[in-house]
Amino acid sequence: MTIAGSGSRAERIAALAFDYDAQPKTSVSRCNLCGGSGFVGLTHRDRYGFPAPAVCCSGCGLIVLDPVMTPAAYGRFYSGIYRPLVSAYHGRLIDARTIQDEQRAYAVERGDLLEPLIAGRGYKTLLDIGGSTGVVAHAFASRFNIRGTVVDPAPLETVEAQALGLETIEGLIENVALGDRRFDVVMLCQTIDHLLDVSGTLRRVRELLTDGGLLFVDIVDVRAAYLRNWSIEEAIKIDHPYYLTEATVTAYLRRTGFDVVRADYAADHLHVSYIARPSQPDAAALPSRESVRELLREVRFVQNAPRP
């Protein structure tokens, strides 16, 4: 792959010759969270400089890319361009090998968070959706003595997971066939922002979880992402179709049948983790109108006020 490190960030990204314009895309007509059809355009370019507009649902405050690449285009993106692109952006090599140290540290930290909720429950199976190289699933499987399964669309990463003795299924969770299998723990680690259908996936996760099971999911809090850089564009990237906030992810979980039993701000001040148990879906759960107005006000302020 191209070793990022020479030239400016823009030159390194240009050297990958990824033609975002030419990728097949679909436009967003309905909000994936509330079903509304009113949107506010927020940005027109992403952090890489690609023409990838992001919009905010005026009904619930969900921020998404619109238009968004098709599942087939994202499939190709993850098998070839994703890690080189992130490497070019950061100016250092990030691949299926180099990310493992970071993933090991993450597994220890998140494992400490989950331990009191997993220990002694007799859980036997774990599904890691978007589980990448399997480092996190493997650490959890060893620590909690459960069998681990990884679903991930990137073959270079699932091959690493296989080497750790995990069951691997290559593909996007939206497409893979798991039949009537059930899992005691389902994890979406740094994955939900990459999904193409968050509602559909969370409903599917609800079906995949055993009755007393546990869901772990973490988000990049888009508010944290734009406030730290004082730029909305810097928070937008084609790898993330979704940009969640505490208000929108909580509504998603309640609507798809989960009760949050624990939330945790990660040490990086960017990710927020949620541990949830199955409950009755609350189809009416949505962020308040006031929270949507506040979000849009804050976005405008970041776009127009000098960086503090």
Ligand SMILES: [Zn+2]
């Ligand atoms: Zn909405």
